[in-house]
Amino acid sequence: MHTSFTGPPAADTHPTPATAEELERHKAAITRLGNELRALVEAAVRTAATPDTLHRVAEGVRHVTGQLTGRRRARADIPEVDEFPAGTRIYSPVTGAGSPLAPPLRVTPTDDGLIGHCTLGIAHEGPPGYGHGGMSAMLLDELMGRACAAAGAPGLTISLQMRYHRPVPLETPLRILARVTGTDHRKSFVTGSITTEADPATDLVTAEGVFVAPDPRRVRALFPGLTADGDPAGG
Numbered sequence: 001m002h003t004s005f006t007g008p009p010a011a012d013t014h015p016t017p018a019t020a021e022e023l024e025r026h027k028a029a030i031t032r033l034g035n036e037l038r039a040l041v042e043a044a045v046r047t048a049a050t051p052d053t054l055h056r057v058a059e060g061v062r063h064v065t066g067q068l069t070g071r072r073r074a075r076a077d078i079p080e081v082d083e084f085p086a087g088t089r090i091y092s093p094v095t096g097a098g099s100p101l102a103p104p105l106r107v108t109p110t111d112d113g114l115i116g117h118c119t120l121g122i123a124h125e126g127p128p129g130y131g132h133g134g135m136s137a138m139l140l141d142e143l144m145g146r147a148c149a150a151a152g153a154p155g156l157t158i159s160l161q162m163r164y165h166r167p168v169p170l171e172t173p174l175r176i177l178a179r180v181t182g183t184d185h186r187k188s189f190v191t192g193s194i195t196t197e198a199d200p201a202t203d204l205v206t207a208e209g210v211f212v213a214p215d216p217r218r219v220r221a222l223f224p225g226l227t228a229d230g231d232p233a234g235g
């Protein structure tokens with residue numbers, strides 16, 4: 001069972017599915033909080049404030065956090081606003097508008113795969129001024145996984161080979177591509193790349209990955225929040 005933060009308390013009664021309008025309202029609120037949290041994270045890793053100020057802000061943030069710890073979803077619950085496995089995952093650390101960890105990556109289809117756009121901030125830094133290599137892997141893993149889902153075979157990563165050709169600049173619009181190049185039963189073979197928007201001919205990072213659509217019995221065990229038809233339970 002998933003949790004609606006706006007619906008009735010989760011008891012032994014089945015929650016009423018939210019209307020489309022309620023879901024949109026909820027997504028807008030989650031996105032707004034996500035935007036504020038990303039601004040907070042950026043400010044926190046960039047500030048030159050004094051230790052006294054940092055202590056004062058930490059107290060304030062602790063107070064704010066306390067306002068969100070009342071009703072919570074359980075570990076494997078799929079939020080009602082999500083379209084799993086093919087669409088929006090609002091708290092994804094890569095694409096999620098509600099996640100302070102996400103740049104977030106904005107994804108659209110191309111003729112033969114997916115394209116993602118994002119800008120990394122100083123919170124995603126590896127070498128000074130450049131993106132963390134793990135962030136590049138995360139961006140590509142997600143987009144390549146979503147390319148599988150878009151091609152009709154949502155799967156989990158079983159291998160991801162990264163090649164870092166040049167450092168990825170921060171605060172620079174990036175373009176990420178992913179494309180399924182072949183399939184073998186439940187396996188999908190996928191390629192991906194990161195370039196800047198300004199110079200799409202120069203690969204900064206490239207990747208090759210293999211994704212496996214889990215056996216249906218595995219799916220039930222791995223994702224108890226999904227019903228047999230692949231929709232979030234109760235939705």
Ligand SMILES: CCCCCCCC/C=C\CCCCCCCC(=O)SCCNC(=O)CCNC(=O)[C@H](O)C(C)(C)COP(=O)(O)OP(=O)(O)OC[C@H]1O[C@@H](n2cnc3c(N)ncnc32)[C@H](O)[C@@H]1OP(=O)(O)O
Nearest residue numbers: 085141142145146149154155156157158212214215218230
């Ligand atoms: C309604 C359907 C929902 C489907 C699920 C969708 C999820 C994605 C949703 C939304 C996409 C959004 C984007 C997300 C992107 C992010 C991606 C990630 O970060 S994924 C997290 C990191 N990856 C893991 O944690 C996997 C850990 N591995 C496993 O759990 C299992 O290996 C699993 C479930 C992937 C496969 O298990 P089996 O039991 O279903 O399949 P078996 O029969 O063992 O293997 C099938 C074939 O794959 C090979 N294989 C399986 N696992 C392998 C491995 N780890 N390494 C090498 N080969 C492996 C096997 O050798 C076999 O190949 P042969 O047929 O013999 O050629």
